[in-house]
Amino acid sequence: MLSFTPYENPMYFGILGLALLPIVIGILCGKRFHWYETLISVFFLVLTFGGPKITQGLALITYLVYEVLLVWVYTSYRKKNNQTGIFVATVILAIIPLVIVKLTPAIQEGKQAIIGFLGISYLTFKAVQTIMESRDGVLKDFSPWFFLQFLVFFPTISSGPIDRYRRFKRDYDHVPKQEKYFQLLQKGLHNIFMGFVYKYMLAYVFGTMWLPKLEHYALMAHGLSWSLVGVMYVYSMYLFFDFAGYSLFAIGTSYFMGIETPINFNAPFKSHNIKEFWNRWHMTLSFWFRDYIYMRLVFFFMKHKVFKSPKTTANVTYIINMTIMGFWHGVTWYYITYGILHGVALVVNDWWLRYKKGHPGKIPHNKFTEVFATFVTFNFVCFTFLLFSGFLNTMLIAK
Structure with a gap:
């Protein structure tokens, strides 16, 4: 069969x-x-x-x-x-x-x-x-x-x-009415076409052509190297294009069946901060964790007055929520560390946004600062994806 x-x-x-x-x-x-x-x-x-x-x-x-x-x-x-x-x-x-x-x-x-x-x-x-x-x-x-x-x-x-x-x-x-369904068919066909570009062209280049070579050179270097930096960026691109490509196939097929399955990725690497990133990356998963774990834990903590400050409640819940997400990926130190780092990043992000709001005019906001914020967010995400990949664990074992 x-x-x-x-x-x-x-x-x-x-x-x-x-x-x-x-x-x-x-x-x-x-x-x-x-x-x-x-x-x-x-x-x-x-x-x-x-x-x-x-x-x-x-x-x-x-x-x-x-x-x-x-x-x-x-x-x-x-x-x-x-x-x-x-x-x-x-x-x-x-x-x-x-x-x-x-x-x-x-x-x-x-x-x-x-x-x-x-x-x-x-x-x-x-x-x-x-x-x-x-x-x-x-x-x-x-x-x-x-x-x-x-x-x-x-x-x-x-x-x-x-x-x-x-x-x-x-x-x-x-x-769906015929006019609406024609639009779904058009979007479905576009998604499937883009899925082929993402998964079978771009993910192939990053994941099959470049990544194994960079991993080999990084293992030969036995530590920090430019090859390891290359692994970080190339793996991040491969992870995105492979998973986003699959999601586009699934969504496109759903549209052909008249089901408007929600989108999963929305240009995540354009994010200005880590909270925006999680509103763009694997969106149905992050929204699920937000609605069914984060919000319910916040409600529970506030109802039972576990913490005096709403800020503390939110911060603790961020870390719990993302740590659970790390455990969900797998019971390994690199998945769990990945989750904890994103939880801490969300706490820092909220603190920074509150600080900017409380000190209007002291923190400049222009095109340069927006590009810089995107650059910092992108590099943080790529570093955590390097952890997520398990390659650092492979390097430790190889030593």
Whole structure:
């Protein structure tokens, strides 16, 4: 049986184009064929998780049954009751599979958890946010069958972007007007074309042609070198173009299906400060952490008066939030350090913005200072991406 990683093979795009054709014709005629959308979702899941990846496929099926039942039980319970303990227990139960997958390699020396599969993080984020929105009372109409459709929406299943239940449902239940759909088709085609440029041209140049050579020279230098500086910048460019290219494919495919999946990247390296960077980089992930971890921790700390100052509350929560993000990437010192550094940077950034606001006129603001701020932000981000890459860990082991 053939098995493809999404958007990694020319044949995958050929099959994708044929599969999308009936959907395009249907929407242009003012109809949605939900049965067909379900059919091709199953088909592409088999294509992704079949063959040599059948173990992942079985893990996916088990996970989906578990999460759908869990969220269904909680949303049914929430209609009549709202105990905090039950809510917390449900969230913990929802994230346990992901925690096992993340901790297993650290505990068992690189061994992968048998319950792991491509995209488990993003499905867990969707499940947790649905539980939290049900707890908040904003999600009143829950359908287990639709929730399953939401989880396994095949264009985004492996690496996002992370959509929201209610936003996705509005598009799923709605047939866009022909004029609107023509615009979606145009944007979808543009995104897919740019995805090819990003992933198969620019990411190839940075990640395949340049990065291995620079890493070799940096390892030969046994310490700080210009080659290591090159690794820092080249890896950062590769990471962006590879992931942004994938996201463009996923978004473009979604548009063809009449689903306006949110964008994930918005020129992040133009950011003037680190907070702006996180409003531009992997946006659906950073917004998820903001809405479902940061804001809820701030509310909890303020409600229970854990800290006297709102500034202290925000600062502590920044660091907790970004440290959790670091742990989510993996239980290694370089991922965790990456998260902590970004948390500290957000604290410093807020302090600097408050200082500028409190001392109007003392800090110049012009084109030069804007360029300088962008330069500082860009270099800080690239340095943390060097940490994130794990290459410094490789250098330490090589010594």
